[in-house]
Amino acid sequence: MTFETVFKQPLDRRGFLGALGGAAAWMAAGIPKPARAAAARIVVVGGGFGGATAAKYIAQWGGAGVSVTLVEPNARHVSCILSNLVLNDRIKLAGLGFGYDKLKQRYGIEVVADRAVAADPDAGKLDLASGITVDFDRLVIAPGIAFDPVPGLETPEQQILVPHAWVAGPQTQTLRDQLNAMRDGGTVVMSIPRSPYRCPPGPYERACVIADFLKRRKPRSKLVLLDANADIQAEPLMFRQAFAQLYAGRLEYVPNAEVRRVSFEGGRKLAWVSDGLDGETAWRADVLNVIPRNTAARLAHDIGVVNVNGRWAGVDPLTYASTAAPRIHVIGDAQGTGLPKAGHIANSEAKICADAIVRLINGWPVDEPVRMQSVVANSACFSPITYDTASWLNAVFAYDAASGSMKRVDASFGEAPTRSKDNFEQMLKWAARLFDDTFA
Ligand SMILES: Cc1cc2nc3c(=O)[nH]c(=O)nc-3n(C[C@H](O)[C@H](O)[C@H](O)COP(=O)(O)OP(=O)(O)OC[C@H]3O[C@@H](n4cnc5c(N)ncnc54)[C@H](O)[C@@H]3O)c2cc1C
Structure with a gap:
């Protein structure tokens, strides 16, 4: 498998349109769109990889038949993708911010700088924090993730002392600054939450980036990696090799170690994990990076679409319509199909959802055999292993009509043979292509 076959094709727009027959085929063939009395009002919440892509493609494929509103409180989305490279100064955080001007200018999307707080799917109304109510025919939410509370990290001050940096932004910069300020000979402790969490290889990638930084800049320091899982969750061969060889003596990997609470002792931070019996063991850190257990973002809980293990939003993978409220579509990390929680996957889901919405508002079927066969989501993740080398992992997931779920296409699964x-x-x-396909 070459890089071109693995990565270029899934992001190639014509390739994607060809694969996803529906609205795309209709657009490409120039078939006139059926007349509609009024444009369908589509509201998208969340301007990250899922939401921005959905807004763009619904506007493009829906044409004059839709009006698209994007609700997002921040003027710029800060990409988590590549954000681990801020920690070792390989890139600047400012370079990972993307505004919404192009979505407004090129596709006529109305962008509302506000936070969604409640929705009534029957009435088709979305309430915003400012007090405004927006009407919708269909609502797409892509609000990302939230975190379980960690005892000891309740206050904003404690959360700055122990950042998760698992939503890119100010915490990413804080963690970078803490690593830089740490004395040589210090200990960094980092934790990985129980699966499923955002970006399966991401924490191991971060561990490599930090270990590489310590090796080059603070050679007497070490990193302890506390994993709540029994083993490495993605690219195990690559990461096991990196931990055992490149970072031998510098990186200690501890499986089955879920951080239960955090405390502070002088200038040091303590991460407490079960000792396997009735007690707890404390890991002492100069820099502590706890990534708490993930769940769907608060909005998904508040509007009642979280119905998978109390954590994620169940959806029909043909349309991303919520199994709890079918006029609400949920894409990206908040959804509970079992697909990996990754930006590239969120971008794929957004296009499947956009195609379905254009079909649904026009009264076209979403379950024709030809369409079901082309409901495909691609997950690509690159992982920096050192300052200037990386690995990659690719998997394609296709709709399985018999089970009504997305299944991994085994032939598509590939890992880089070497960094x-x-x-x-x-x-x-x-990443540049994905950013472009999402925000431009
Ligand atoms: C360190 C790291 C590295 C990663 N690397 C990769 C990688 O290499 N490849 C990859 O594919 N993925 C990667 N990921 C995962 C990827 O970033 C996420 O899967 C992706 O961001 C999910 O997209 P989303 O649209 O669901 O959520 P997000 O991108 O988080 O977007 C959610 C948006 O919703 C907004 N929002 C939230 N609540 C509301 C509300 N109530 N009202 C309005 N707006 C709201 C937020 O402001 C935000 O802009 C990485 C993640 C991390 C942390």
């Missing part, structure tokens, strides 16, 4: 500088360069190109 390389070329992979690192390809990672930057892949």
Whole structure:
């Protein structure tokens, strides 16, 4: 499998349109859109990888038949993708921010700087924090994730002392600054939450980036990696090799170690994990990076669409319509199909959802055999292993009509045979294409 076959094709727009027959085929063939009395009002909440992509493609494919409103409180979305590279100064956080001007200018999307707080799917009304109510025919939410509370990290001050940096932004910069300020000979402790969580290889990638930073800049320091899971959750061969060889003596990997609470002792931070009996063991850190257990973002809980293990929003993978409220579609990390929680996947889901919405508002079927066969989501993740080398992991998931779920296409599954500088360069190109496809 070459890089081109693995990564270029899934992001190639014509390739995607060809694969997703529906609205795309209709657009490409120039078939006139059926007349509608009024444009369908589609409201999208969340301007990250899922929401921005959905707004763009619904506006493009829906044409004059839709009006698209994007609700997002922040003027710019800060990409988590590549954000681990801020920690070792490989890139600047400012370079990962994306505004919404192009979505407004190119596709006529109305962007509302506000936070959604409640929705009534029967009445088709979305309430915003400012007090405004927006009417919708269909609502798409892509609000991302929230975190379980960690005892000891209740206050904003404690959360700055122990950042998760699992939503890119100010916490990413804080963690970078803490690593830089740490004395040589210090200990960094980082924790990985129970699966499923945002970006399966991401924490192991972060561990490599931090270990590489320590190796180069603070060689007497070490990193302890506390994993709530029994084993490495993605690219196990690559990461096991990196931990055992590149970072031998510098990185200690501890499986089955879920952080239960955090406390503070002088200038040090303590992460408490079960000792396997009745007690607890404390890991002492100069820099502590606890990533709490993930769940769907608060909005999904508040509007009543979280119905998978009390954590994620169940959806029909053909349309991303909520199984609790079918006029609400849920895409991205908040959804509970079992697909990996990744930006590239969120971008794929957004296009499947956009195609379904254009079909549904026009009264076209979403379950024709040809469409079901082309409901495909691609997950690509590159992982920096050192300052200038990376690995990659690719998996394609296709709709399985018999089970009504997304299943991994085994032939598509691939991992980089080795880390390389070329992979690192390809990672930057892949990310640039994904950013472009989402925000431009
Ligand atoms: C360190 C790291 C590295 C990663 N690397 C990769 C990678 O290499 N490849 C990959 O594919 N994925 C990667 N990911 C995962 C990827 O970033 C996420 O899967 C992706 O961001 C999910 O997209 P989303 O649209 O669901 O959520 P987000 O991108 O988090 O967007 C959610 C948006 O919703 C907004 N929002 C939330 N609540 C509301 C509300 N009530 N009203 C209005 N707006 C709201 C937020 O402000 C935000 O802009 C990485 C993640 C991390 C943390």
